[in-house]
Amino acid sequence: MNSAPRSEIVRSRCFDAFEREFVRSPEILVRAPGRVNLIGEHTDYTQGLVLPCAIDREIWVAVAARSDGRVRAHAVDFRGDASADSGQTLEFKMDGVHPGGGFDDYVCGVIAALLEADVQIAGCDIAIASDLPMGAGLSSSAALCVALCHGMLATQGLTPDARDVARLAHRAESHFVGVQCGILDQFAVALGSRDHALRIDCRSQESEPVPFPGRDLSILISDSGVKRKLAAGSGEQDAGTGYRERVAQCTAALAAVVEMSDEFAPAQSLRDVEADWLPSLEPEMDPVVFRRLRHVVRENERVDACVAALSRAAGPDLEAVGNILNAGHASLRDDYEVSIPELDVLCEEASRVDGVYGSRMTGAGFGGSALHLVRSDAVVPAREEIGARFRARFGRTPTMLIVKASDGATVESPSRS
Numbered sequence: 147m148n149s150a151p152r153s154e155i156v157r158s159r160c161f162d163a164f165e166r167e168f169v170r171s172p173e174i175l176v177r178a179p180g181r182v183n184l185i186g187e188h189t190d191y192t193q194g195l196v197l198p199c200a201i202d203r204e205i206w207v208a209v210a211a212r213s214d215g216r217v218r219a220h221a222v223d224f225r226g227d228a229s230a231d232s233g234q235t236l237e238f239k240m241d242g243v244h245p246g247g248g249f250d251d252y253v254c255g256v257i258a259a260l261l262e263a264d265v266q267i268a269g270c271d272i273a274i275a276s277d278l279p280m281g282a283g284l285s286s287s288a289a290l291c292v293a294l295c296h297g298m299l300a301t302q303g304l305t306p307d308a309r310d311v312a313r314l315a316h317r318a319e320s321h322f323v324g325v326q327c328g329i330l331d332q333f334a335v336a337l338g339s340r341d342h343a344l345r346i347d348c349r350s351q352e353s354e355p356v357p358f359p360g361r362d363l364s365i366l367i368s369d370s371g372v373k374r375k376l377a378a379g380s381g382e383q384d385a386g387t388g389y390r391e392r393v394a395q396c397t398a399a400l401a402a403v404v405e406m407s408d409e410f411a412p413a414q415s416l417r418d419v420e421a422d423w424l425p426s427l428e429p430e431m432d433p434v435v436f437r438r439l440r441h442v443v444r445e446n447e448r449v450d451a452c453v454a455a456l457s458r459a460a461g462p463d464l465e466a467v468g469n470i471l472n473a474g475h476a477s478l479r480d481d482y483e484v485s486i487p488e489l490d491v492l493c494e495e496a497s498r499v500d501g502v503y504g505s506r507m508t509g510a511g512f513g514g515s516a517l518h519l520v521r522s523d524a525v526v527p528a529r530e531e532i533g534a535r536f537r538a539r540f541g542r543t544p545t546m547l548i549v550k551a552s553d554g555a556t557v558e559s560p561s562r563s
């Protein structure tokens with residue numbers, strides 16, 4: 147378990163809030179981290195490759211079962227999330243679960259996914275605390291769904307495989323909350339491993355840990371401050387429309403590829419499209435759809451190039467890793483068109499700062515955060531300088547976090563500790 151003091155503080159806040167609010171002790175405590183994706187963006191919903199890390203910013207959930215068909219959920223704090231004010235408690239009946247646009251959607255979504263999977267939930271009390279920024283592209287919603295799934299299953303004495311929990315959380319988020327996302331976030335949150343990134347093959351759903359050289363290389367995240375949410379109907383930047391449009395363009399790209407020739411016809415997904423097909427596809431395809439396709443094909447290649455650079459027998463090639471990140475950002479900006487000026491400036495300015503190997507936007511885009519990989523002995527001054535350069539352009543300081551590659555979700559039956 148992650149024993150960082152920060153983690154302990156959030157854990158206690160969660161535990162205390164549960165006892166205060168429900169006047170009894172929780173049966174289960176779950177810690178679920180956020181994630182940052184090193185490379186492999188917008189590839190998961192076309193069965194591609196991704197390379198995320200779980201990070202040491204997390205959501206804690208305390209749960210105890212009820213038997214009266216009621217659910218009470220108390221969000222002690224969701225940093226920066228307007229939809230879940232400090233101290234808010236929601237109460238509803240199990241048979242009345244409907245998406246309403248707030249954080250209770252995730253609670254309802256998880257309950258619906260569990261009932262669908264024949265898990266007999268008859269109600270529960272839940273407290274939630276977090277130090278994971280919301281809407282910053284760090285998968286706070288996946289962390290919440292994974293934590294709730296683990297917690298509710300554990301109250302039933304069930305301890306399923308982390309992959310199954312990730313799949314249930316994915317169903318909760320995509321079916322009930324209404325986001326047709328891939329499996330990147332939930333797998334990273336559920337299966338992350340300390341000091342490692344995770345190469346996930348979204349076709350086979352197999353994953354393998356890839357050593358991350360955290361002593362030499364630090365992960366710096368800068369939040370553009372442009373909040374975005376994939377779920378429809380939120381007041382924040384509606385990334386949902388852009389995201390759905392990209393999913394549809396990938397579907398159109400596959401249809402165009404398959405129709406093009408007998409050689410390409412067997413392709414089942416964009417994962418099957420080979421890079422050396424691109425020159426013959428380009429003149430025949432709609433230019434926008436072709437650029438989306440080119441991003442996906444090259445991005446899958448970048449994941450394996452990055453794994454190779456991190457795993458070199460002679461030690462990780464950090465310059466190569468940085469260049470791969472920079473190329474990934476250019477492709478998201480120019481071919482996939484999901485970046486925004488604030489993220490472009492963060493990446494561009496960071497490239498002029500000492501110790502920065504590479505930068506890219508991370509997550510769905512349309513807002514959220516940029517990720518910088520920085521030489522560890524230079525990360526604190528780099529954070530100051532990137533912040534100052536951003537301030538000079540936009541007149542405000544971005545929130546910046548230095549994070550570590552951490553373990554995925556963990557479950558405990560608490561004593562007060």
Ligand code: GLA
Pocket residue numbers: 186187188189190191327328329330331509510511
């Ligand atoms: C969001 C989605 C993921 C993935 C990324 C883009 O985080 O939830 O499934 O598609 O965007 O890589």
